[in-house]
Amino acid sequence: MQSDQARRGGGKRYVGLDSESVVGPLRRIVATAQNGLEVIRFGGLDAGPSAAPYQVVERTAMYRLRRYFPDSETATSGIPVVLVPPMMVSADVYDVTRDKGAAGVLHAAGLDPWVADFGSPDKEEGGWNRTLTDHILALDEIVDHVRDYTGHDIHLAGYSQGGMFCYQVAAYRRSRGIASLITFGSPVDTLAALPFGIPEVVATRSADFLADHVFNRLAISGWMARTGFQLLDPVKTLRSRLDFLLQLHDREALLPREPQRRFLDTEGWVGWSGPAVAELLRQFIAHNRMVSGGFVINDRAVTLAEITCPVLAFVGEVDDIGQPLAVRGIRRAAPRAEVFEYSLRAGHFGLVVGTVAGQQTWPAVSEWVHWQEGVGARPGGIVPMAAPDPHSEGETGVSLGNRFAHTVTTIADVGADVGKGFAEIAAGTVRGARELTGEAARTLPRLARLGQIQPRTRISVGSLLAEQGRRAPQRECFIFDDRVYTYEAVNRRIDNVVRGLVHSGVRPAMHVGVLMETRPPSAMAAATAVSRIGGVSVLLAPGADVAESIRLGNVEKIVTDPENLARATATGLPVLVLGGGDVRELGIQPGTDVVDLERLDITDVQLPGWYVPDPGLARELAFVLFTGSGDTLQMKRITNYRWALSAFGTASAASLGRGDTVYCLAPLHHSSGLLVSFGGALAGGARIALSRGLDPARFSDEIHRYGVTVVTYTWSMMREILDSPSLHIDDIHPVRLFIGSGMTARLWRRTLEQFAPARILEFYASTEGDIVLANVSGAKIGSKGRPLPGSxxxxxxxxxxxxxxxxxxxxxxxxxxxxxxxxxxxxxxxxxxxxxxxxxxxxxxxxxxxxxxxxxxxxxxxxxxxxxxNKRTVIVTPHGPVYAQPVIDVLGMIPRIDLAVAYGITVGETELAVAACTLRENKAPTAAEITAALDELPVDERPDLVHIVPSIPLGPSYRPAVDALRARGLPNPTVRSWYADHATGTYRRFTKAVAARLAAGTLGPEPAAR
CATH class of the missing domain: 2.30.38 (Luciferase; domain 3)
Structure with missing residues (x-):
């Protein structure tokens, strides 16, 4: 038996345990029930007033412009900082808590905070129809408003997509009125770091599909945005909700974090209009134009390369939405700006809201602004951003160590290393797979389509343009003079031209001359409209050969532009004028057969019964081109199939896709312009960037502004660009490929050096027949490559x-x-x-x-x-035939040689091979250098004479012309001319004595001097 004392002691202990185990839990249950009921009724706990005061200064259908602490001293003396939220997040993201929110912290630091509030599209008139451009133009207005109010350039700051808005409006304005840009987790190179390791080809094709077929009909509501954000990090979402439930009894512990919780769970999310989502997907994910340039704002091509103000990018080390590698893409996209970064251990939301943001982000922002205003030194933690290394931390820039540490809190070092190793292997596999998949996905359907074309298959330039327009009418078709035109607009223009042509007597199978040069869009519209009728476009190059070209091409009518009107009317044929708008005066002379299509009222034009759009069959003649000039003028006939072969072949060889912008420097009347530039871009679904001609200064600007990824060239065209002092190409440029024909080996190497890491794809295409050779790999400089599949x-x-x-x-x-x-x-x-x-x-x-x-x-x-x-230009000398191209290639490899040509001259009854060269920096090579270069050729295939000339004429396609040099006959003996001494196998100075022996019909070593 137990003693009384033991029983009493035990009893006391029992009663104490009962009090602690029953009363405490009851209190927790009651507190939990009370707090839970408040959450159910009001959506959260009442934490008291926490928002900072603000005034709506401007109100439009697109935005409300908030000015925080409007009655304070900083409103008159502070430096303005404009904060921009993403489309799907409420503007209150900058004021979740007054003491730790952006507005409060910046105000306390003496700055003047403003916030752009775009509202919620479901509560605004026309909100669901808002586009991305609407937001950029609204922000453009806001910048001007704040500058007008404050009299000070602003510091523009944006979170996530709001930061993308800031980059875009700064580029649109070319940094005018913007003191600096500040962004938080804002991706720029979106394809450099895709969430969850999604392969690039999957992301781009999915984005294109969603933009064209889903978000043109569907918008994203607030609850969808909230759910999507939470699903990006489901572990963190579940953990935060579990923590909230476990602490629901402890009101004092929950209240400090309650505004943030309510913002994330319910109050902070707004809808997102379908057109805006579609633009985002199409421009900045599918085509990644934040990096390449050429994104479209208000029908204008824009590039981040035009940003010149300082940039500060906040990088979240564990941000899986604005991943570090994607955020650091701004360093590549804006090469003319000073770019800094501030890296902190935070996720996407934690960059701007919460304890870390209150303690690090916003104080750093205030210090940055003061530094930019000349007050104080550069803040600690803010460092110049280095160029991103795509392989430094795997696919995303968020290392496995950081990601696991953030999610699980601790991880073994061995486990991290093993995980990282697997990640690197997987990353390499994904990269290889996506490259192969991307190539196959683009190439195979095009080759299959070529194989399906039969003589009676309907295929033409008009039908292909209409087909692309039906697929995606709002997709950009071409850019010209900084304006972007959609497929819908281009097809509408062409259909209007068709009505004008039909009204003016153009019929199927009619040969219509197209005489244009300075207006490539009008030339493209004219040729396509003739194709849509079923006629034949005879593409005429302005110049001395127009009359003969018209005769050879059986031209019945001419479509021209105002600049070539006089030349066209001089032919005596009926002339139709296109281009230049309807407000110009042409000065048409009475009695001339001239119709101004721009002023023709087509509203009442009825298309006749015979008209069938795009009737052209593969076997039928579509275009007539001309090569050579004068006595060497030749007509080349291009069928619809021949055009399609070049178009789809170019698109396949160059792997052209919707993300590409093809820069067309050659005029449409040149085969490169018609078959490679226009045809390849159209077949590949790429944008076409048209230029008014070869201008190196314009070239430098348009390459960045249009986001040009592929440049087409002819012959020595790139020499004109590379030699120009006005060429300004940054080390970081969007060009990935040059494609064309006729480039010499020397110019090939110079182009690769200037535009590294771009490649060159050299073509050879017979203008008649179906031969297409392409040096796709670019490994053998100077080679024309191998036949393309389908040719x-x-x-x-x-x-x-x-x-x-x-x-x-x-x-x-x-x-x-x-x-x-x-x-x-x-x-x-x-x-x-x-x-x-x-x-x-x-x-x-x-x-x-x-x-x-x-x-x-x-x-x-x-x-x-x-x-x-060419068979007609082989030089048949007494020592054997000499071929021009090998001579040009080997001489062009001498560093001092610029251009080189080879041609034959007749001296007496002897044909001599002559090579003429121009110099770089006016310093001639030595005889030993000439000998060493030509030693690469067989003895019998070397030129008899080599001489330096001041210049070599270039034809309209920048092909070096030899007619004038040949007409001069035997070169003058100078210190810059050499002859082949066949006795010694060397080149020696060409003297008057040697010239005399040549004239006498003998060629041998010069007599020894006495």
Whole structure:
């Protein structure tokens, strides 16, 4: 038995335990019930007044402009800081708590805080129709309003997408009136760090699809925005709710964090209009134009490269929305601005709201502003932003260590290393997979489509433009003079031109001359409108050959621009004037057959019964082009299939997509402009950037402003740009590819050096037939590459350039060339190829059919083709044939040589090969350098003479012309001319004595001096 004392002691202990275990829990239950009921009834606990005072200074349909602490001293003397929220977050994000919120902290630091309040689209008239442009233009107004109120340039700050708005409006304004930019977790290079490791090709294609097919009909409501934000970090969301429930009995512990909780859970989210979401997805995710440039604001192309004010970007080390690598993209996108960063251990929301923001973010902002205003030194923690390294921390810039530490609190070092290793392997796999997937996704459908084209397939430039317009009418089609035009607008313009042409007598199959140069949009509209009718566009180059081109092309009417009106009327043909708007005076002379299409009232024009839009078949003639000039003028006939082959072939080889902007420098009457630039961009769905001509200063500006990713060129065009002192290209530029034909090896290397890491894709395309060669890899500088899939099968036929005929074998068939043997390039016609008069049959075997080109090639052991010369320009010397292109290439590799050409001259009865060169910096090479360079060629294929000339004329396509040099005959003997001494195998100075012996018909070593 237990003693009484033991029983009493035990009893006392029992009673005490009962009090603690029953009364305490009851109190917790009661407190929990009371607080929970308050949360249910009012949405949260009453924490008392916490918002800072403000006044709405400006009110429009798009925004309310708040000025905080309007009656304080800082309202008259403080430096203005304008805070911009994202579209889906309430403007109250900057005033969640008065003591730790942005407005309160900045005011306490002596600054003048303003907030742009866009409201909620579901509560504003027309709110669901707001576009991204509407927000930028509204912010542009706000900047002007605050400057007018304060008389001071403003510091513009934005959180998340609000920071993207700040970047965009600063670029739109070219930093006018903006003292500095401050952003918080605002991504710029969106494709550099996608959430959850989403492959780029998936993100871009999904963004395009959602923009074109979902958000053109659907908006995002406030609850959808809130749910999406919470699902981005479900662990943190669940943990915060669990913590709230577990502490629901302790009101004093919850009250300090209650405003923040209510903001995140219910009050802080607003809707997002569908058009604005679509623009965001299309411009800044699918096409990543914050980095490349060329995003569109108010129909104007804009680039962040035009930002010149200082930038401070806050980087959250564990931010999975505005990931560090994406945020640091501003360093690349704005190369002309001083860019700083402040890195802190915070997630996306914690950058601007909460304890960390109150203690670090907003004090740092106030110190930054004072430093920019010349008060104090640079704040601690703010450092110049280095160029981002995409491989430094995996795919996102948020290291695995930081992410796990933030989520789980602690992690073993070994586990972190292992995890990071797996992440790096996965990242590499994803990168490789997305590159392959992206290429296949773009290329295979285009090649499949080419394979489906038959002679009676309807395909034309007009039908392809209409097709792109049906797919996405609001997508940008082309840019010209800083204006951006959608497919809908372009097709409407073309349909109006069609009505004018039909009214003026243009009919299917009619040959219509297009004589334009300075107005590429009008030339494009005219040619496409003729195609839409089913006519043939004869593309005329302004110049001395217009009359002959009109005769060869059987032109019946001419469409021209005001600048070429006089030249067009001089032909005596009916003239239709297009371009320049309806307010210009043309000075049309009475009695002339001229119609001003811009002033023609087409509202009552009825299209006739025969009109069928875009009737062109693959086999039918679509365009007529001209090459050469004077005696060498040649007409080239382009069928619809030939145009489609070049268009889809270019798009495939260059991997053109909707995110690309193709810069077209060549005029439409050149094959590069028609087939590569216009055709490739249209087939690839890329934007076309049209220029008024080659101007290096304009080139530098438009490359950045338009976000040009692909530049097309012809011959020596890039030389004009590289040699210009007005060329200003930053190390960080958007160009990824140059594509064209005729670039010399020397110019190729110079272009690669200037525009690294861009590549060059050199093409060769026969203007008749279906041959398209492309050096896709760019590994062999100077090579024309290999046949593109979908183009014609090619072979080299052995050729004797001296006799001017093909070489046959013992059976009478043409002998096919072996590796590195010169021959004529032939192409086998396909099902959709038009039959030409020059077709060859029974070439290599009985019954085979081939279309010859005029060009001589060699094929190396790897299967790559190298252009040597044209059959008509091979120089037949006493020591054998000399081919121009190899001579040009080897001389061009001498650093002091600029341009080089090779041509033949007749001295007596002897044909001599002459090479003419221009110099860089006017310093001539030595005879030893000439000899060493030409040693790369076989002895018999070296030029007889090499001389330096002041200049080499360039044709309209920037192709070096030799007619004038050839007409001068034998070069003058100077210290800058050399001849081939065949006895020694070297080049020696060309003297009067040597010239005399040449004139006498002998060529040998110069006699020794006595």
């Amino acid at each position: 014609a099968e090619v072979r080299l036929a052995a050729y004797d350039p001296v006799a001017g005929r093909l070489i046959e074998d013992d059976r009478g068939f043409v002998r096919e060339c072996g590796d590195n043997e010169m021959g004529v390039l032939l192409g086998r016609p396909g099902a959709a190829t038009e039959t030409f008069t020059g077709v060859m049959r029974g070439v290599f075997e009985p019954g085979d059919v081939w279309i010859p080109t005029e060009n001589l090639f060699r094929r190396d052991a790897d299967g790559d083709y190298w252009l040597l010369d």
